[in-house]
Amino acid sequence: MSSSKAQLSITKRVLLDYIKFKTNNNFKFFAGNEYIADVLDLTKNSAKTFVNDLIREGYLYKETDKKGRRLLSLTGKEYKPLFEDLTNLDKKALREENNDLKQDNKYLEQELETHKHHANMLLSEKTDLVISNTELNIKIQELEERIRKLENRTTKLENLFYKNGISQEELEKAIQDNEKKD
Numbered sequence: 352m353s354s355s356k357a358q359l360s361i362t363k364r365v366l367l368d369y370i371k372f373k374t375n376n377n378f379k380f381f382a383g384n385e386y387i388a389d390v391l392d393l394t395k396n397s398a399k400t401f402v403n404d405l406i407r408e409g410y411l412y413k414e415t416d417k418k419g420r421r422l423l424s425l426t427g428k429e430y431k432p433l434f435e436d437l438t439n440l441d442k443k444a445l446r447e448e449n450n451d452l453k454q455d456n457k458y459l460e461q462e463l464e465t466h467k468h469h470a471n472m473l474l475s476e477k478t479d480l481v482i483s484n485t486e487l488n489i490k491i492q493e494l495e496e497r498i499r500k501l502e503n504r505t506t507k508l509e510n511l512f513y514k515n516g517i518s519q520e521e522l523e524k525a526i527q528d529n530e531k532k533d
Contacts, residue, residue: 359410364433365391366401367410370423379416380423390444406427 359367369390374380382390388398402423412426453522512522 359430360410361433362391362393362397363401363410364430366398367405367430368426370411371425374424381416381420382423383421390446403467424429 366387369387370380373382384398384402385395385480387393387402388395391398400514402411402413406413408428409426410422410430411430412424440473467468509522513519
């Protein structure tokens with residue numbers, strides 16, 4: 352094997368250092384390729400390729416736990432580490448996640464304000480409709496009262512005509528004659 356192939360790329364060494372850092376104190380490393388890609392600024396496919404290469408080259412061991420999750424661990428094969436402390440990589444991922452959550456929160460607050468404004472407009476429209484409906488009901492009651500009064504007056508006028516000797520036929524003919532004039 353040539354010396355260039357025996358050397359690990361910087362990215363592979365960073366990945367090994369990261370797994371070493373995360374598994375310190377006997378913690379298990381269950382992170383998937385997508386998480387690794389986010390932490391190391393890689394594409395998901397690149398992360399998958401690097402993990403598979405490191406398994407094939409004997410630096411990583413892959414197994415599945417009882418829950419079916421992929422578990423990666425270092426085999427102990429020697430490599431030249433890039434870093435002794437990788438806390439900044441985790442901080443970077445958390446910072447990016449925090450920024451994303453802040454943006455989501457800002458968007459949701461704007462959505463909430465929009466919905467509150469829409470709800471207030473609907474409430475105002477409902478109030479206007481209730482007022483309008485009440486006014487219409489009052490007008491209907493007034494018209495019904497006027498109709499009752501007119502019906503009473505008409506009945507009184509008919510009775511007055513009948514008392515004065517005018518028959519119903521004569522009254523109808525007088526009404527028809529009057530309508531023709533108008």
